[in-house]
Amino acid sequence: MFLTADEVKKIAHLARLKINDQDIHGYAKDLSDMLNLMTQMGALNTEGINPMAHPMDQEQRLRPDEVTECDNREKFQAIAPQVEAGLYLVPKVID
Amino acid sequence: MNEQWETVIGLEIHTQLATKSKIFSGAATAYGAAPNTQACAVDLGLPGVLPVLNKEAVRMAVKFGMAIEAEIAPYSVFARKNYFYPDLPKGYQISQFELPIVGAGHLDIEIDGTSKRIGITRAHLEEDAGKSLHENFHGLTGIDLNRAGTPLLEIVSEPDMRSAKEAVAYMKKLHELVRYLGISDGNMQEGSFRCDANVSVRPKGQKQFGTRAEIKNINSFKFVEKAINYEIDRQIELIESGGKMIQETRLYDSVKDETRSMRSKEEANDYRYFPDPDLLPVVVNEEFKAQVKSTLPELPHARKQRFKQQYLLDEESAALLTSSRQLADYFEAVIKESGCEARLCANWVTGDLSAALNKAGLDIIDTPVSHERLAGLLVRIADNSISGKIAKQVFEEMWKNAATADEIIAAKGLRQISDTGAIETIIDKIIAENPDQVEQYRSGKDKVFGFFVGQVMKEMHGKANPGEVNKMLKAKLADSHLKTKG
Numbered sequence: 031m032f033l034t035a036d037e038v039k040k041i042a043h044l045a046r047l048k049i050n051d052q053d054i055h056g057y058a059k060d061l062s063d064m065l066n067l068m069t070q071m072g073a074l075n076t077e078g079i080n081p082m083a084h085p086m087d088q089e090q091r092l093r094p095d096e097v098t099e100c101d102n103r104e105k106f107q108a109i110a111p112q113v114e115a116g117l118y119l120v121p122k123v124i125d
Numbered sequence: 126m127n128e129q130w131e132t133v134i135g136l137e138i139h140t141q142l143a144t145k146s147k148i149f150s151g152a153a154t155a156y157g158a159a160p161n162t163q164a165c166a167v168d169l170g171l172p173g174v175l176p177v178l179n180k181e182a183v184r185m186a187v188k189f190g191m192a193i194e195a196e197i198a199p200y201s202v203f204a205r206k207n208y209f210y211p212d213l214p215k216g217y218q219i220s221q222f223e224l225p226i227v228g229a230g231h232l233d234i235e236i237d238g239t240s241k242r243i244g245i246t247r248a249h250l251e252e253d254a255g256k257s258l259h260e261n262f263h264g265l266t267g268i269d270l271n272r273a274g275t276p277l278l279e280i281v282s283e284p285d286m287r288s289a290k291e292a293v294a295y296m297k298k299l300h301e302l303v304r305y306l307g308i309s310d311g312n313m314q315e316g317s318f319r320c321d322a323n324v325s326v327r328p329k330g331q332k333q334f335g336t337r338a339e340i341k342n343i344n345s346f347k348f349v350e351k352a353i354n355y356e357i358d359r360q361i362e363l364i365e366s367g368g369k370m371i372q373e374t375r376l377y378d379s380v381k382d383e384t385r386s387m388r389s390k391e392e393a394n395d396y397r398y399f400p401d402p403d404l405l406p407v408v409v410n411e412e413f414k415a416q417v418k419s420t421l422p423e424l425p426h427a428r429k430q431r432f433k434q435q436y437l438l439d440e441e442s443a444a445l446l447t448s449s450r451q452l453a454d455y456f457e458a459v460i461k462e463s464g465c466e467a468r469l470c471a472n473w474v475t476g477d478l479s480a481a482l483n484k485a486g487l488d489i490i491d492t493p494v495s496h497e498r499l500a501g502l503l504v505r506i507a508d509n510s511i512s513g514k515i516a517k518q519v520f521e522e523m524w525k526n527a528a529t530a531d532e533i534i535a536a537k538g539l540r541q542i543s544d545t546g547a548i549e550t551i552i553d554k555i556i557a558e559n560p561d562q563v564e565q566y567r568s569g570k571d572k573v574f575g576f577f578v579g580q581v582m583k584e585m586h587g588k589a590n591p592g593e594v595n596k597m598l599k600a601k602l603a604d605s606h607l608k609t610k611g
Contacts, residue, residue, distance in 0.1 A: 036328065038584075044395060044397065046209055055581070057371030059261070083202040083406045084400065084402065084404075084405050084406060085225070086405060088405050089404060089406060089407070089408040090178055090404055090405040090407045090408070091177070091178075091181035091405075091406055092178050092179070093151070093177045093178060093179055093180060094180055094181075094184060095145050095146055095179050095180060095181035095182075096143045096146060096151060097145055097146045097151055097152070097153045098146070099150060099151045099152040099153070099165035101147075101162040101163070102165065102166075103161045103162050103164075105168060106161070106164075107168075107270075112265070114262060114267065114270075115144075115160065115267070116159055116160035116161050116162070117160050117161065117258065117262070117267030117268055117269055118161070118267070118268040118270055119262055119265040119266070119267055119268070120211040120266050121264060121265060121266070122259065122264055122265055122266045123210070123211055123257065123266055123553045
């Protein structure tokens, strides 16, 4: 399979990546190669093998429900571009 | 509603779990803190941080699963749901997709006296996003991330509901259940219990579902009913006038009582879920399940059935008393403390007490009249120290101060007079003073009896034992009847 230019643009938009038109063909080729590799792997016989959700064959450790973090708002907001009334300010977005 | 059309509704309910700390960080979840004072590096999505799962959130999800008789996944996986929005700092929400912690279960609702089973497809754990404040920041948006990372259980129903009424009944039942289990405070004003409704219509008899609209973020029972009903009418009207439904997300405007399309984003549903590499699979073993099971309370439905059998209550009272765990506990505590008949206790808890709580806008946990004090009052009704009417007076006093019923009865001299001598004197006096009424009674006007009771009670300031008054009056009037005849 080979991805179309439109598909590459859509993927870039979903990831909010700005790409140049002249690079699209190269991305299409690289991404298509990856997908083709997946297709190849898909041909392997995996009967009787449980799918893994993580490369490490371990289970999630659980944390006790305790409040361990204190208020560090000032420190965090010192590195934010714009703050007011304790809020982080961002360009206006209305859903 | 239109007879040719059938409505199909499925609900997705987000319920905030009542943990102290967040699902993946040790920041507090308390409501109402100053903006961003409960948002730590993990919640802000700063580089290099790692999420660590809160055990209590897992326990609560498992507890819920057991209550709806669902399969609990022995192995479940967290996934990233990718989308961009300023109140989602990481650019993805940690949720569950393919392997949720709670599998298929069910909840029974009651509609007009008949029971209907609503399927629950799944329930999964996820983190909440922050809040965007759009007002008045020089054209900018303010972001508060205190809520980011708060644990949510998203409960997805099957499309089993056929009317707005059924949807509300299901939502109420679920709301009652999560509070019973103690896994959520269910506070709808604070957004602890929010609902998205998937609504579609199809011609009656058609198997295939119609195209659905999803109504987002409805936060009250009333609005759920109104939003769904508006949407049903809109869809039927659209299709009947030759239009075509499009699958879309809509918002309910409670002021205008209508739903309207949200600005359509063509890629909105392209979330590109994939397993979160920062989190390992969650394993729930038998030991964990057994431990959670030992903490399961008696569930509302079972408790209601028990109340009906053990206390011989009617359906309505039993349902009312078990509508919250605290109310049911209070009721049983009153019975235990007073040793009075369940019927009397039920009448007072669902009657005067509930009315006073409603009037004051209080929940049972904040009742100024403790179960001990109410029990004290009921004991005095049961042993005939006071009449039901006087008891209401005593209750009003108890509501206002901390005195016991006995203290109030003593202080106000409200003890009922059962002394037959005292009652007899008054009865004789009333009979002597009202020869006309005696005449009427004698000629068969039974209604006049009430007049005599009223007069005696008035004379004795309501404190006479009504049973005693009735009995003696009857005897006396019969007696005077004979006398006059003779």
